[in-house]
Amino acid sequence: MASPQDRRWLAAAARLAGRARPLSRPNPAVGALVVKDDIVLGRGWTAAGGRPHAEAAALAQAGDAARGADIYATLEPCAHDSARGPSCSDLLAKARPARVIIGCGDPDPRTNGKGIARLQDAGVEVMVVDCPSSHRSLEGFLMRETRGRPFVTLKLALSLDGCIAMANGESQWITGPEARAHAHVLRSRQDAILVGGGTLRDDNPTLNVRLPGLEDRSPERWVLTGGDVPDGWRKLADPADLSPLVPAQYLMIEGGASAAAAFLRADHVDRLVIYRAPIVIGGGRPGITDIGLGSLPDAHGRWARSDSRMLGKDALEIYERIPCSLAS
Amino acid sequence: MASPQDRRWLAAAARLAGRARPLSRPNPAVGALVVKDDIVLGRGWTAAGGRPHAEAAALAQAGDAARGADIYATLEPCAHDSARGPSCSDLLAKARPARVIIGCGDPDPRTNGKGIARLQDAGVEVMVVDCPSSHRSLEGFLMRETRGRPFVTLKLALSLDGCIAMANGESQWITGPEARAHAHVLRSRQDAILVGGGTLRDDNPTLNVRLPGLEDRSPERWVLTGGDVPDGWRKLADPADLSPLVPAQYLMIEGGASAAAAFLRADHVDRLVIYRAPIVIGGGRPGITDIGLGSLPDAHGRWARSDSRMLGKDALEIYERIPCSLAS
Numbered sequence: 001m002a003s004p005q006d007r008r009w010l011a012a013a014a015r016l017a018g019r020a021r022p023l024s025r026p027n028p029a030v031g032a033l034v035v036k037d038d039i040v041l042g043r044g045w046t047a048a049g050g051r052p053h054a055e056a057a058a059l060a061q062a063g064d065a066a067r068g069a070d071i072y073a074t075l076e077p078c079a080h081d082s083a084r085g086p087s088c089s090d091l092l093a094k095a096r097p098a099r100v101i102i103g104c105g106d107p108d109p110r111t112n113g114k115g116i117a118r119l120q121d122a123g124v125e126v127m128v129v130d131c132p133s134s135h136r137s138l139e140g141f142l143m144r145e146t147r148g149r150p151f152v153t154l155k156l157a158l159s160l161d162g163c164i165a166m167a168n169g170e171s172q173w174i175t176g177p178e179a180r181a182h183a184h185v186l187r188s189r190q191d192a193i194l195v196g197g198g199t200l201r202d203d204n205p206t207l208n209v210r211l212p213g214l215e216d217r218s219p220e221r222w223v224l225t226g227g228d229v230p231d232g233w234r235k236l237a238d239p240a241d242l243s244p245l246v247p248a249q250y251l252m253i254e255g256g257a258s259a260a261a262a263f264l265r266a267d268h269v270d271r272l273v274i275y276r277a278p279i280v281i282g283g284g285r286p287g288i289t290d291i292g293l294g295s296l297p298d299a300h301g302r303w304a305r306s307d308s309r310m311l312g313k314d315a316l317e318i319y320e321r322i323p324c325s326l327a328s
Numbered sequence: 329m330a331s332p333q334d335r336r337w338l339a340a341a342a343r344l345a346g347r348a349r350p351l352s353r354p355n356p357a358v359g360a361l362v363v364k365d366d367i368v369l370g371r372g373w374t375a376a377g378g379r380p381h382a383e384a385a386a387l388a389q390a391g392d393a394a395r396g397a398d399i400y401a402t403l404e405p406c407a408h409d410s411a412r413g414p415s416c417s418d419l420l421a422k423a424r425p426a427r428v429i430i431g432c433g434d435p436d437p438r439t440n441g442k443g444i445a446r447l448q449d450a451g452v453e454v455m456v457v458d459c460p461s462s463h464r465s466l467e468g469f470l471m472r473e474t475r476g477r478p479f480v481t482l483k484l485a486l487s488l489d490g491c492i493a494m495a496n497g498e499s500q501w502i503t504g505p506e507a508r509a510h511a512h513v514l515r516s517r518q519d520a521i522l523v524g525g526g527t528l529r530d531d532n533p534t535l536n537v538r539l540p541g542l543e544d545r546s547p548e549r550w551v552l553t554g555g556d557v558p559d560g561w562r563k564l565a566d567p568a569d570l571s572p573l574v575p576a577q578y579l580m581i582e583g584g585a586s587a588a589a590a591f592l593r594a595d596h597v598d599r600l601v602i603y604r605a606p607i608v609i610g611g612g613r614p615g616i617t618d619i620g621l622g623s624l625p626d627a628h629g630r631w632a633r634s635d636s637r638m639l640g641k642d643a644l645e646i647y648e649r650i651p652c653s654l655a656s
Binding site: 162 | 484486487488489490491494495498499500501502589592593600602605606607608609610611614615616617618619620621623624627628630631632633636638641643645647
């Protein structure tokens with residue numbers, strides 16, 4: 001059984017994993033800790049481009065001290081050798097830790113259980129914990145591996161009455177500088193971002209990351225259209241088929257109202273991130289057009305608030321898609 | 329100078345004042361405490377119909393012990409005798425307290441400073457504290473006395489995308505039972521409620537209070553229309569002129585989208601109470617139609633969030649109109 005302290009170390013490793021995102025792509029963003037007697041001897045996260053892996057980085061930091069230690073990894077250590085180095089399960093077995101505690105099994109068929117088996121064959125005690133922080137830190141990877149599409153965030157900057165612009169189209173600005181900076185950080189963590197064809201034509205948005213030091217984090221730019229797209233953009237024809245986006249793990253929909261509606265209609269939105277400005281527009285342009293809702297009861301049981309806080313004068317509201325199996 | 333403890337007692341008196349609302353009407357809902365050596369000797373709030381006043385009730389409870397005590401009152405004690413009893417300032421002077429601490433001056437010309445003067449003439453020390461809790465507990469009274477209209481709350485039950493119904497009009501239910509019960513409590517504290525003519529025709533709402541034990545708290549029902557109104561309803565022709573509502577201290581706008589917009593356009597909304605359901609409707613009926621906004625910057629600096637909390641699965645968001653003098 002994993003102890004509460006084991007769970008805390010896994011949560012800490014998941015926090016570290018956040019540093020790997022998004023530059024670890026196309027590899028998952030993993031975090032690892034080497035711990036002995038409650039002292040951290042090594043910390044690692046997946047490096048840019050995917051190598052070294054988190055476990056290799058943490059082991060390199062710990063050196064011989066890893067022997068007899070506990071090793072926490074957010075994802076099952078890989079079982080496949082690569083031209084770029086040995087598998088993590090072999091590396092870990094060689095380090096002879098007391099235990100390896102894993103936050104989430106790896107659905108990648110090259111590993112899926114084989115990493116655990118290899119460690120156990122080498123006489124290492126392995127525990128797999130169903131760790132919510134690890135799962136959350138891997139949500140893009142898990143979505144891609146299990147459903148063949150990225151994890152989709154729909155970002156909306158809305159007035160209190162749900163508008164993204166005045167009726168005449170005036171839309172700058174709905175939200176304040178704090179919310180806009182937050183949205184840029186969010187963008188910098190995506191692999192891909194998408195706008196609708198109309199938004200691309202009308203606004204010609206740059207959609208790059210303009211935060212100092214993060215300029216190189218600008219995601220791939222996609223547009224939802226059946227037609228031609230300008231240089232520097234890629235095209236998605238159908239929000240019901242997101243496979244063209246693979247290997248992207250994280251996609252954010254940046255507007256407009258029709259693109260948002262198209263993804264909601266396809267039930268391909270996993271998270272709503274709403275920046276709610278303290279303004280009333282009144283009769284403005286709605287942030288979401290028709291999503292094909294059949295009746296009002298069908299709208300319920302789909303979204304649950306997971307976070308909210310103030311960003312300057314605006315409120316940030318985050319909602320998660322309730323898995324069908326949990327919906328009331 | 330008022331001490332922090334004085335301010336705490338005033339806040340407690342303001343809390344008591346809440347019990348007077350709405351049945352004290354047309355009188356203000358006042359709270360009073362008699363305190364000696366940090367022990368409460370008397371508590372009072374304005375009775376149904378307005379008499380006895382809060383101070384009289386608190387003094388009656390304290391009896392002779394009020395001599396030398398501190399008396400906290402949220403509003404300046406009245407200076408006018410009435411067929412229903414002597415003025416509170418005379419009653420207080422006779423009780424010979426050490427001090428009377430007042431949370432808010434009374435703008436009613438029959439009292440306005442005269443209550444304080446009468447106490448001081450009788451040798452009682454008087455302190456007037458600018459107490460935010462007292463002011464807030466009297467916001468309807470102060471609005472009526474200083475601006476000749478009630479304090480106006482606009483209540484909205486909205487989807488995440490700002491809709492009050494599907495495009496086909498289906499609107500039951502947007503919010504859950506907790507939010508609807510909260511709205512009934514809010515309604516029970518109003519003197520008047522109003523709907524637009526279209527809402528009255530289409531929905532024929534009862535708009536009464538259906539909470540057990542509060543059935544007698546149903547407010548006066550008003551409809552915004554230039555035409556005829558059914559029995560049991562009163563009519564307001566112009567949201568720019570709310571004087572027909574006086575002596576009501578508190579008015580709540582209950583819908584629909586056009587009535588909400590009309591009051592916002594007239595700048596006659598003091599508070600927004602938004603019940604935000606965790607649902608997306610998409611292309612539904614907006615909660616607020618055109619408010620005559622000239623440009624987007626004009627929408628800013630008007631509303632500030634004062635409270636938010638969860639009510640079941642819904643979020644309650646409360647916004648206050650920022651006084652023009654404070655707007656950035």
